[in-house]
Amino acid sequence: MQWFIRLANTINDSLWQANCPLCKRPTDGILCKDCDRQITAYQSPNFLQIDYPISPETPLYSWGIYDGALKRAIAACKYDNHPEIMAAIAIKIAETWKRSPDAQFLKKSFKKSLVIPIPLHPNKLKSRGFNQAEILARHFCKSANLPCNSQLLQRTKDTKAQMQTKTKQEREANLAKAFIVPSNRHSHQRDVILFDDIYTTGATIREAIATLAASNITVQGVIVLSRPQFKNY
Template structure:
């Protein structure tokens, strides 16, 4: 009856969220290799998108894009945990001295959080911190203004206006260095708004960690659409 057991195990396996093939882990072996292949590490800010250094996984396309989209739009919390863990493992190999001991994830507005069920950036950051030993502080920032997705904005002015007064400090904190964490870098407007708010409250932002950057972020990074 071994064939019956094997057949049952085949149908009971979880499917890979990227390619939908059977998988014994979060991702199938092929997609897992594709995601790992994205990792470039630090990125130069040639276009001056952000006032601090950026640590990024890769472009928002292919397997990495599908994995992040599954976190955000399909409620795949396990994927967010897996991506945060992978990023943490790469970070440990690349970064000998962390620029700060505290990681602050970009928050969701309460309405979006209620609709989505969890904040993918917070889950990724918590998983990242579990691997690296850094401290995750998801309550240090609050999103007090509901904004439209940055990818839907057409100009830098519109993006900055969209994020104006979007954040507030969530807890009273003492002055120290922090790293800001988000899932996707588009134009940098979200991160710039968060950095500005934190620094107004004497928190020095020593760097930014993101999973991916979009094509818009790539064009701006290369100085063609600032």
């Protein structure tokens, strides 16, 4: 709950100070209209990433393109301690989810799905103070009216950032057995949606899917805030 109190305080502070965390200009909301517009310019033309499913059965949905103002906003959240930015963007993802042409199908098939954010290792959580994927997932779920569980999947291995790995083998070895489903956390819920901030190689997501599958939990789809605009990574 530490991150939640911190987030609430940060939101309070930013409302009281009424300064945009990205450009420091006064604003009525979390982000100023100009930064909000610049971020929205990096919204992906399609929410469903048809060219890049996780597997034939597991669709990938990405709200935006990991570039420009959106990339800078994610960096400001993570490295300049502005979790409130993710809270603001999560509302955009929920709006896209609700308006998506796939919405009816999505709502029907994911009706009872539990949303699980990709967890951080406790060491990283302690140093950063919050998990940006969890903030995104919680605010998304609140707006999209879906249940969220950030305890079902836990990270046991303090892996290096996937972007620091060079080969596919190195990435897979880095992530092997990175997650567990704690035995006391088993849920009756069998269908889940994974949620993360950035999708690059998919190795993290695949490892999480494999860990959940070993506990008979099926990932019905993956939603991310952003993915880079390139193919065959």
